[in-house]
Amino acid sequence: MNTQGDNCEPHRPAHPGIFTMREAGKSDHHSAERCVDFPVSVVLPAGGTGERTGLQTPKQFCTFLGRPLISYTIQAFESVPWIQSIVVAVAKENMDLMMDVIQRFKHRKVRVVPGGSTRHRSICNGVLALGEEERPAVGRPKVVIIHDAVRPFVEEDFLCKIAMAAKEQGAAGAIRPLVSTVIATTSEGYLDHSLERAKYRASEMPQGFTYDVISQAYQRCSESDFEFGTECLHLALQYCGTNAKLIEGPPTLWKVTYKRDLAAAESIIKETLSRSACVITGGLAEAMNLADALRKGVSALDMELDIVPDLMGDNARCLLKEWNFIQVSVSDSCLSEVEAILVALEAENRALLHPVVVIWVHFSRTDELPVSERTPTAIMELASTAKHRNILIYGIQLKQSKHWERSVSRVAEIASALIRERSPALVGQLLQA
Numbered sequence: 001m002n003t004q005g006d007n008c009e010p011h012r013p014a015h016p017g018i019f020t021m022r023e024a025g026k027s028d029h030h031s032a033e034r035c036v037d038f039p040v041s042v043v044l045p046a047g048g049t050g051e052r053t054g055l056q057t058p059k060q061f062c063t064f065l066g067r068p069l070i071s072y073t074i075q076a077f078e079s080v081p082w083i084q085s086i087v088v089a090v091a092k093e094n095m096d097l098m099m100d101v102i103q104r105f106k107h108r109k110v111r112v113v114p115g116g117s118t119r120h121r122s123i124c125n126g127v128l129a130l131g132e133e134e135r136p137a138v139g140r141p142k143v144v145i146i147h148d149a150v151r152p153f154v155e156e157d158f159l160c161k162i163a164m165a166a167k168e169q170g171a172a173g174a175i176r177p178l179v180s181t182v183i184a185t186t187s188e189g190y191l192d193h194s195l196e197r198a199k200y201r202a203s204e205m206p207q208g209f210t211y212d213v214i215s216q217a218y219q220r221c222s223e224s225d226f227e228f229g230t231e232c233l234h235l236a237l238q239y240c241g242t243n244a245k246l247i248e249g250p251p252t253l254w255k256v257t258y259k260r261d262l263a264a265a266e267s268i269i270k271e272t273l274s275r276s277a278c279v280i281t282g283g284l285a286e287a288m289n290l291a292d293a294l295r296k297g298v299s300a301l302d303m304e305l306d307i308v309p310d311l312m313g314d315n316a317r318c319l320l321k322e323w324n325f326i327q328v329s330v331s332d333s334c335l336s337e338v339e340a341i342l343v344a345l346e347a348e349n350r351a352l353l354h355p356v357v358v359i360w361v362h363f364s365r366t367d368e369l370p371v372s373e374r375t376p377t378a379i380m381e382l383a384s385t386a387k388h389r390n391i392l393i394y395g396i397q398l399k400q401s402k403h404w405e406r407s408v409s410r411v412a413e414i415a416s417a418l419i420r421e422r423s424p425a426l427v428g429q430l431l432q433a
């Protein structure tokens, strides 16, 4: 390790990581096709304060749809079957908060260690922890992926490329084209020279290193590197003579840095959850007609509908992949079908990761009374209970009218907006199309 003793801070001993409540010794991932057949662990530096957002809460703990940003990033890595363990380095004052996030969102594979006074020191603490791994089923990794905790949109196929290149080359990193030209300034604040933009790239994350390279790099680097450095690839080259393989990544690798990035991240998360919905018709002809009309209406809103009679048998697949459900009820204004969806969702526990939307669309013929007087109260009561399980229930009432197409188009617009916004304020409301 560096000259300051066996840790990454000049004056503080490194503490053994604090294990999560649920030992992650047994990987619970399915035997998925592995693109990577060697042990890979991840270090997520999350020890910063997010000053550039101008917010009191460090950006990694800012929440989207009720869930902290760091939980989305952890989930992105946990969903990769060939990643054996994740170490998160957080500031000491945020350790309890981090443990609460891990427990609330049932993150596994995760170990929390103290962050450092700089990003490099936090990463170094994480790498140290990997070397001191005590969990029986988690051995020392062949490759260490380092990824800023505030870059939530990372995908398995790119992680695979980085991990494979790191194993072959010793180090690998994500790059993106520069958006702005890089210039050098004089001490008086004038232009000294500009760089030819086409010859340069932005260094992004994830980055990958063999464990030996990154641990050696941190053993040999200087205090100045720890204090002022921002580039792990540089440490690998400077101190291990390892020239990183650079791989152009997708535009989704950007880092949440400013307040506007938080809004952008929330918008992306909401958009990702709102691309499709499962419409349950009960097999009734009128309900199926309405569902078909809705499908046309929402397709104009860039949404796809999967229409099924129920959630039984093969149709239960919707429970495994869908975040949005529309129950079409004709005439009968009881909410038993919605209750059946809640029971099925409960079994899948999907709402732990993202709020699930259930919309009850009630279609009443002109010759029938609209929903019973009790229905608005009943849907509010059901919604209030479901909300505690992160399931958002909304109602839309549609009456048969001579302006059928316009009414259905309204239902499509309302349903699409409810799904897109997942507004807590409208939960339990019975809206009129």
Ligand SMILES: Nc1ccn([C@@H]2O[C@H](COP(=O)(O)OP(=O)(O)OP(=O)(O)O)[C@@H](O)[C@H]2O)c(=O)n1
Pocket (backbone or CB within 6 Å): 044, 045, 046, 047, 048, 049, 050, 051, 052, 053, 058, 060, 089, 115, 116, 117, 118, 119, 120, 122, 123, 148, 149, 150, 255, 256, 257
């Ligand atoms: N001492 C530090 C500083 C930063 N980071 C982490 O490194 C990543 C990228 O750093 P950056 O975007 O600069 O985060 P902050 O330092 O929190 O932001 P700011 O510079 O605006 O304070 C973040 O996940 C951040 O939490 C860290 O682990 N330890």
Ligand SMILES: O=P(O)(O)OC[C@@H](O)[C@@H](O)[C@@H](O)CO
Pocket (backbone or CB within 6 Å): 119, 148, 202, 203, 204, 205, 230, 231, 232, 255, 257
């Ligand atoms: O300086 P920041 O802490 O905001 O960013 C840290 C890293 O994300 C940044 O240096 C990348 O270019 C990857 O090395």
